[in-house]
Amino acid sequence: MAKVRVKVDADDTLQPRATLRRSTRNSGKGGDVLIKKEDNPAKPLVAPVRRSKRPRTEEETIKTEPPIKIAKRSSSLSTPPVSTRVKTEAQSPKKESKGALVKGEHGKENVGDREAGLRAKKLKSYAQFANKSPFPDFSRPTSEECKHAYDVLAALHGERQRPEKVSAPTDRAGCGDAPSVLDALVRTILSQNTSNKNSTRAKLDMDEVYGAGESEEKWDMIATGGPAKLEKAIARGGLGGVKSRTIMDILRQVKERYGTYSLDHLLQTGAGGNGNDEEAMRELISFKGVGPKTASCVLLFCVGRDSFAVDTHVHRLTGMLGWRPPTASRDETFAHLDVRIPGELKYGLHVLFVEHGRKCSECKAGGKVLGKCELRRVFKQGKVKVEGEGEGGGKDDGKLELEEIKG
Template identity: 45%
Template sequence: MHKRNRAPSTDESTVKLGSPESPHRVKKRKLLDSYVSESPFPEFPHPTPSEAYAVLDILSKAYPQYATAPVALDPKFASNSAATCGNTPNVIDSLIGTILSQNTSGKNSSRAKASLDATFGNFAAIASSSREAVVEAIRQGGLANKKAATIQNLLKSIEQRYGEYSLQHLAEAGEDGQKLSDEDIMKELTSYDGVGPKTASCVLMFCLGRDSFAVDTHIFRISKVLGWIPSSADRILAQAHLDKRLPAEVKYGLHVLMIQHGRTCKGCKKSGTTAACILKEFLKGIKASKSL
């Protein structure tokens, strides 16, 4: 496999792929470029570092089995990237696993990934097979038609761009000994149709070991409950904001723990519920202390 010093620029990629960027891809790129150096809400003061550490402490005590350091990127512990949020040394496999994990349960996405691997065995076979065959292989993961199209188009684009099914240059140092920046990797990953900031951030965090903060539906909802994002924020802007505000060393832990809390806590899933929520109790305590 030949070495690459850097990812191509978007213009270079477009020329090599032989087609103009889609409007959605252009929108993603412009949005990411806008918030490389600062939050989309620079005047919004939350979360503060102390708030982030406080929530990390609360959730770590509530879910001690998930309060761990990042798992080592060892292939024998990451045979199914859909079951581990993309925790695998192979960048493309991480992308595929993350795509399959979208909008479904961990059990269903894991089964879909295992079926995909057993059916095809390698990236070239997935890319060259019929759409119907890929859909059938991942059907149990939900949204099979959409995910099959995303995965096949992703693989074909990578092969057209680089002449091989590999994105390992994103994990390796170039000839100058330097690795690509988080921003450059994010631009590369989101240049592919169907790969949004959340998916790219998961790859950065779980595959490449970078300090990134992916925002899924659970984290988005909980961040609103905590008052960590403005009411006007959508998920992409929320991720851009939180990635700038949160201390690097808490990003991995908060991501894992907030998702677990979102999956299990009934008290913060619906407004107006009487069910208990440890984070809502935390907020009540802050409000009470301010009123004294």
């Protein structure tokens, strides 16, 4: 048997081995011929050991793992495949939507805790400053200032007195001026954060979809039609999504509380009524989506209460006149002015402030001060008698300096 000589390369550890065998046929040529043959496999490659990961908590598993797909049962298998991951409702609770109803321990549906908490918070905030100012040391405006401001604005824009009978306008949305409290509330919501033109578009479009007027059937049609349909109907008024959800929530709450779509029992709290005005305010702001400004408009224009509603124009102008602290919010301004302004002037002064804030080129939002506005000129020159000062207001402290506020 021929001897076999093994030739080893330098990098034998990387290349497979080969053997040399002298071929008897070619022995005369004196050459060694490399003959490759299968050797035993090299040392097997060992996969790197993966470090065991830190066990994920249930919360991490819920956030990172996708929902389990249940495999279809194969006819050839006697038992279905078992998944090692289990997803339970307790591990992945769904986030509650605002105003959603949640099931209690016995399957009964109760109002969500979030809605109840918001209602309690609003009522607590209102009760804190009900019938008293949050700024007890801020003595303005005085009764004389309020009367003089009304006279100046009435000379510019005409007298404004509360009408004897409230009628719902058909050509515009209005802001609370409707004989039905629920209708007045919905109109006020449509007028929030938009112009008269846009709120009127929203109201007319809504009437075209659900019918004009105000009736139990109309409110039921809106409630059962769903928020998407209502949002589409009032889209031209702006913030259709937010306002549609607010209106739907109010209709649901009214129906749950009273069994009918009506809030006209609040009319008994108006001027000459037997109820309490503060109770009417509390009830209105207890509804989700209704704040002091919206409630005050309904009470002022529909219910007939002497309430001084504070919208963007009133907030801007009373800041300009120095009738509130510069940092006072709208709700704080409402609480302060509702105490300081005489009841008989609240309706007319509110309406005139709104009209002046829209029409005056200097007092409207972003207006440029030119020194021509009579309201600014009169109060700037200190023509109003300030309590504690003599006629003419000789001291600088007696002058009603204006605070220039834009926006």
